[in-house]
Amino acid sequence: MELLLVVLIGALYASGVYLILRRSMVRLLLGIILLGNGTNILIFLLGTITKGKPPVMAADMSVFTDIYADPIPQALILTAIVISFGLTSFAIVLLKRVYALLGTDDLDTLNTPQEEDV
């Protein structure tokens, strides 16, 4: 399981970086999404994966005596997913507006000289 996740994280980061370095705006967006997902799985992996051990204890005990699953990484990932959902939806709308204005998705064309510079 751990090895699988490690390979997956590596693949997500590598493809994310590759896509960000392309010129197209759609690929930039996809790259950002992939990098974000890679980070979420990284947090999940580093929070140590324990199977079938809930973080609850019996009512008459005051400390954990058994191994238990750490709930914090999942809370962190949930927060990060929500945030990246908001950012991604904003990014999609922004890139669509830019595409509608410029008629191209080449990032190198984003330097139209301004009226104030001339």
Place this chain on the structure above:
Amino acid sequence: MIDNQIIATVLVHLFTALIQLVLPRKTVEQMILSIAGCLIGFLLSVNLFIKILDGGILTMNAANWEAPFGIVFVADLFSVTMVLLTSVAALAVSIFSAVGVGRARMLYGYFPIFHFLIMGLNGAFLTGDIFNLYVWFEVVIISSFVLLTLGGRKAQLEGAVKYMAMNILASTFFLTGIGILYGITGTLNMADLALKIPLIEDQNIVNLTAIFFLIGFGIKSAVFPLYFWLPSSYHTPPSAVAAVFGGLLTKLGLYALFRFFTLLFVPNEFLKIVFLTIGVTTILTGAFGALIKTNIRRMLSYLIVCHIGFVIGGLGLYNKMALVGAVFYMIHDIMVKTNLFLIAGLIRQLRGTMNMGKLGGIYAEYPKISLLIAVVLFSLVGIPPLSGFWPKLFLLESALFNHSYFYAASIILGSFITLFVIAKLWSEVFWKDASLDEMVVDNFKALKPGRKTLMVLPIAILACASLFIGLNAEFIIQVTDRIANEMIDTTPYTRAVLGK
């Protein structure tokens, strides 16, 4: 000591924004609410600042979860100083926005988003938990995306794409760092991390994590190889927005760098060299960039980059005198840079353009306003006894003591180029004869006297703050001296948070 009052500076902006959201289309009410909210925020942060200055570090446990298990808010002198400066800048910008931002932008929610941005900044300065810091960063960047694109002009959208891509990338780096740090220490509380990180056997992975944070915060604070998004986006939004961005957003990145690299990762020899190199290259590239720009706001964007380098170099020296200089420089820079972008907005109102070639004759026509602006320009350059002089003195002295001659030389060169650029600005915009171009339109004369005051008053407020910092430097040095002590000896911080 536990005190719930420290969160009030965050809440006041949250409630202002929420009330404004239920008053859509009522721009005058929103405007008044905005100024009132910023005024209350300012008074609360002054109160908090005095409390911390007299007493000591205050903390607040969210939902009464004991640190290090819950999220903790910590108000030490560094955080509170930043909160105070933020609220002064916010007050000035909210007054300026009343005239400087068009009604169309106000109708689309300029004021609520502005308050969410200030709320995010205050939260980020006060939190003592690294994941919570990440969340505040996201609050700040999503608000700044909206402020940057509000209006939807072509140039704005083009700038926003670069700004968005780099900032999301920075957040990803930051989050990756948090993930690794949680994996190796099992905690997210800064004070707890400060105690646990030195105990880790494999220090290599700690250094690797530090680099993740360095890149993440480096993008946000616009240091040398990572700054290119800043000059290509900061000249696009309205001047009131650019003032908040230029004055405060890069300083948030710097704050995070200082917090992480004094509390969590104490710089070793390698990191010191990295910081010094970044500092020198940032100063030089920013200064040379400022030399060739003719648009006022583009030039100011490069000056921001240049002056970030001064502060980063101070962190690289990592001794008390350098830290005093660096923090003092941040205090001075927030006031002056916010003001300069407001001044750029005023100049645009006076002449309808920001191209230095087309401007001229403002001194002959508006001598009083020009003299007010001259005070700010002199403060930026650092004519003694104004505010830019003292921190540079500390940084230069510390650089020479530590034989960092490259850094010392770049401080002198950077200051000289700043002086040259500002002198050029003064002679082109204020002294040169008015251009006879019929394109030049004076929108300022048409304003009612009350609205004229609303435009000049914030500049006067910030100029007074700069004068206070410069003329009352002894007090500021006492404050920054305590901040530097807290940075070097972190035991009071950890003791205040963890209670042991």
